[in-house]
Amino acid sequence: MSILKQIQESMKKNNVHYYIIPTNDYHQSEYVADFFKLREFVSGFNGSAGTLVIEQERAGLWTDSRYFLQAETQLPKEITLHKLGSDESSDFPAYITENIKAGQAIGFDAKCISTSLGKHLLGIAEKKNAKILLDVYFADELWKERQTLPKNTAYFLNDDITGENISSKIKYITDVMKEHKCHYTALTKLDDIAYLLNMRGTDVTYNPVFYSYVSIEFREDFNNYTVKLYIDDEKLQEDTKKYLSKNNIQILPYEKIYDEIKFIKNKNMLLDESALNFMLYTNIDDTNSIVDILSPITSKKAVKNDTELKNAIYYHKIDAVAVIKLIHYVKTNIKKIDMSEISVSDKLEEFRRQCDKCVDLSFDTISGYKDHGAIVHYSATEETNYKLEPKSILLLDSGAQYLGATTDITRSISLGTPTDTEKFDFTTVLKGHLALSNAVFPENTTGSQLDTIAKEPIWRENLNFFHGTGHGVGAFLNVHEGPMRISGAYNNVGFKRGMVVSNEPGLYRAGHHGIRIENLVYTEFDKETEFGKFLKFIDLTLVPIDLDLVDVDLLNSQEKLWLNNYHKRVFDEISPFIEDKELKEFLKQQTRQI
Incomplete structure (x- = not known):
């Protein structure tokens, strides 16, 4: 009997009619440790977003456009x-x-389940005269070979990496608590906690975070407060314990917060219900009042300080050298040696790890050749691994974690003589990319407003793409970071100087090819006038855009000027990092003026 059928039998026995298995861990993370991959265990679908809902006689999985093709391949017919x-x-x-x-x-x-979703489901149940059950573990009970919760070592960073010490960050959040007259807050997002404490870990693959919670509680007079870190003790070495003790951080067991939160009474509590799990919420005493706002730390860490920007600028140059080496390797060897989606991905990782400050990748590399490039978040396996040929397009979306910065770049690489359709599609996407890169906009413009700038040149050709145009990126933290984003979905977070975001329009023709051009950019002041402050984007990513795929006749004079200026900057700033004469000559050719 399949896992799904066994779950459905348990549902019938226990009178459960809808069993929800999300992607999330206890902290509503996008990427999770293997321990939490229940949805993948039951459904076979391993995308980073999706919710499985099982009924007694049927089941469905909900996911977004990034994963439509992947889910169609991986999901069983049931x-x-x-x-x-x-x-x-x-x-x-x-x-x-x-x-x-x-x-x-x-x-x-x-x-x-987040508190926001839990309350929504509770409202549905009440409206329909149904009920919710908070502790259903049918899938957990069947996963006999499940890994344990990770207990990897967490460590602290020096101020020359973070640009701000822990005391300053704690003062920031306690000031926000005072402003809202709140005596208690709990931080539950793993990247918020890592940022606040200037610590990192390896509990989640590619994400330098560690499983933990943090609480801050004021006394009645708002003069003194207590900061507690809930974490498995074995994660902390003696130097880290001393670091925490020096900063007056108490250390308690990871699960202890569920008991401790029960004893908070008659307090105003500052909580982010989109990040707080529903079990913690149900443990809160009714005498408390909740102020539900976006975590102040989420907003603060989105605006990079000068040290974080300096590190980002430097490590994007280091990263550029690795990506340029890979492009050179592929283009010069396509007719000489056997290469595949996986071998190219491995070679790129090898080039990145030549830098001793490269800690890890920032996500699983997407190496999609030909029609695999049209699968937005494709992941090559031994069964699907295409061999590369001297034709068509390789879409390579990759990134790394450096000790001070996170990178994310996509390049679409021509492996032969491109067709007219390939050049048209690529150039159309490039026009969208350039439109956003050239944008000047008032401070606090939202990502949903900026989205149309990138999409208009693509829409003009009656084409479209259905993933976000841009996402925030952490500073040696998660490669996807809120609260800002650039997409058609409404978002009320305004852009400010210092935010780092991706610029990644694309175009995907199922069965043929996929194209995406992605740079990371940061926001900088352009000018202040009587109409307010205006911002612009500065490219962090400095890697050539494949001119073999550009139909120059489709570009206007401003677009040609931007591309020429960008490629001149790429050569001027990256060539000093390259000693190999052949590679430097290749870079010169790839950044030629058009």
């Missing part, structure tokens, strides 16, 4: 794919609302 954002599919809470009957039950592990 699980229906629901395409978020398409006309024919609503989200899974709406689906449950439409189908649930009085007396039925919705079950899930409340630690893996």
Whole structure:
């Protein structure tokens, strides 16, 4: 009997009608440790976003456009794919609302559900005269070879990497607590905690974070407060314990917060319900009042300080050398040696790790050749691994974690003589990329406003793409970082100087090829006038854009000027880091003026 069937049998026995298995861990993370990959265990789908909803006689998985093709390949026929954002599919809470009957039950592990979602599901149940169950673990009980929660070593960073000490960051959040007259807060997002404490870890692959919680509690007079870190003791070496003690951080067991939060009474609590798990929320005493706002640390860490920007600028140059080496390797060897999607990905990692400050990759490299490039978040396996040939396009989306910066870059690389369609598609995407790169906009303009700037040149050709145009990126932290983003979905977070975001329009023709051009950029002041402060984007990523794929006749004079200026900057700033004469000559050719 399949895992799915066994779960459905348990649901029938226990009178559970909707069993929700999200992607999340206890901290609502996008990327999670292997211990939390229950959805993948049950469904076979391993994308980083998606929710599985199992009913007694059927099951469905909800995911976004990045994963449509992947999910169609990986899901068994018993699980229906629901395409978020398409006309024919609503989200899974709406689906449950439409189908649930009085007396039925919705079950899930409340630690893996956000408070915002948990309250929404509770509202659905109350409206439909149904009920919710917070502790349903049918999938957990069947996963006999499940890994344990990671207990890897966490470590602290020096101020020359972070640019701000722990005391200053704690003062920032306590000042926000005073402003809102709140005596208690709990930080639950792993990257928020790592940022606040100037610490990093290796509990989640590619994300330098560690499983933990932090609480801060004021006394009634707001003069004194206590900071507690809830973490498995074995994660901390003696020097880290001394560092925490020196900064007056108390250390308690990881799970202890669930008990301790029960004893907070008659307090105003500053909490981010989008990040707080629902089990913690249900443990809060009713005498407390909750001020639900976006975590102040999430907003603060999105604006990089001068040290973080300086590190980003430097390590993007180091990263550029590795990517240029890879492009040279592929283009010069395409007719000489056997190469594949996986071997090229491995070679790029090898080039990156030649820098001793490269800690890890920042995500699993997307190496998609020909039609695999049209699978937005494709992941090559031994079974799907294409051999590269001297034709078509290789889409390579990759990044690294350096001791001070996080990189993310996509290049579409021509491996032969491109077709007219390939050049047209690439140049159209390039025009969208250049439009956003050239944008000048008022401070506090939102990402949903900026999104149309990148998409207009693509829409003009009656083409489109359905993933976000840009996401925030951490400073030696998560490669996807909020709260800002550039996408058609509404977002009310305004851009400020120092924010780092991606610029990555794309175009995907299923069965043929995929194109994406991605640079990381940071926001800088352009000019202040009587109409306010205006911002612009400065490129962090300095890697040639493949001119073999550009149809110059489709570019206007401003676009040609930008491309020429960008490539001159790439050569001027990256060539001093390259000693090999052949590679430097290759870079010169790749950055030629058009």
